[in-house]
Amino acid sequence: MNILAPVRRDRVLAELPQCLRKEAALHSNRTFHPRVSNACQEQRTGTVGRFKISKVIVVGDLSVGKTCLINRFCKDTFDKNYKATIGVDFEMERFEVLGVPFSLQLWDTAGQERFKCIASTYYRGAQAIIIVFNLSDVASLEHTRQWLADALKENDPSNVLLFLVGSKKDLSTPAQYVLMEKDAVKMAQEMKAHCPPCPWTSPGVE
Numbered sequence: 124m125n126i127l128a129p130v131r132r133d134r135v136l137a138e139l140p141q142c143l144r145k146e147a148a149l150h151s152n153r154t155f156h157p158r159v160s161n162a163c164q165e166q167r168t169g170t171v172g173r174f175k176i177s178k179v180i181v182v183g184d185l186s187v188g189k190t191c192l193i194n195r196f197c198k199d200t201f202d203k204n205y206k207a208t209i210g211v212d213f214e215m216e217r218f219e220v221l222g223v224p225f226s227l228q229l230w231d232t233a234g235q236e237r238f239k240c241i242a243s244t245y246y247r248g249a250q251a252i253i254i255v256f257n258l259s260d261v262a263s264l265e266h267t268r269q270w271l272a273d274a275l276k277e278n279d280p281s282n283v284l285l286f287l288v289g290s291k292k293d294l295s296t297p298a299q300y301v302l303m304e305k306d307a308v309k310m311a312q313e314m315k316a317h318c319p320p321c322p323w324t325s326p327g328v329e
């Protein structure tokens with residue numbers, strides 16, 4: 124008996140969503156890799172990496188907006204009150220890709236130093252690492268190197284997708300933003316990551 128609710132309409136993917144900016148995109152393709160399409164057609168998704176379920180870990184300094192980013196993505200909500208994450212939190216988002224069920228496990232980790240030890244025990248086995256920094260706090264961008272190093276201790280660097288995400292754009296002036304973006308793009312290139320500005324956490328989007 125299937126007791127799961129239907130997959131949300133915006134989680135049914137028949138083509139790749141349009142990217143925010145071409146240069147920030149993983150690649151500029153609008154369609155799936157033929158290997159993925161073929162495997163989906165033949166219902167052989169177990170053979171395309173871990174297609175049925177993927178783990179994403181979200182790391183970064185305290186209060187940069189990791190929880191808000193996940194809540195915007197999963198629940199389309201924004202909470203202006205800060206509640207520190209204790210250790211880790213977890214969300215599961217179900218998709219349907221080319222007719223095949225797919226689940227994304229999102230691990231929200233604590234940025235506070237005292238919880239780092241607990242949080243890092245959940246880093247292992249990630250298919251994607253999202254490193255978040257605050258666009259109005261240059262130190263949080265500098266610290267992304269350390270967050271990445273810690274996350275990669277538990278994962279195979281050649282087999283994991285990296286994303287560098289700038290939050291709190293609404294709190295920086297246009298001039299500050301231009302400077303931070305330049306530094307962030309440099310950092311993203313150094314990490315071989317991608318650096319799309321984040322549309323989800325902006326209170327204006329709510």
Ligand SMILES: Nc1nc2c(ncn2[C@@H]2O[C@H](COP(=O)(O)OP(=O)(O)OP(=O)(O)O)[C@@H](O)[C@H]2O)c(=O)[nH]1
Pocket residue numbers: 183184185186187188189190191192202203204205206207208209232233234235290291292293294324325326
């Ligand atoms: N103005 C503004 N505030 C934001 C934005 N994103 C998050 N915040 C606020 O920043 C604070 C911290 O957000 P969280 O998402 O809890 O931060 P976190 O990175 O999960 O924090 P830790 O759990 O301590 O690691 C909260 O008060 C949020 O409301 C944003 O884009 N703009």
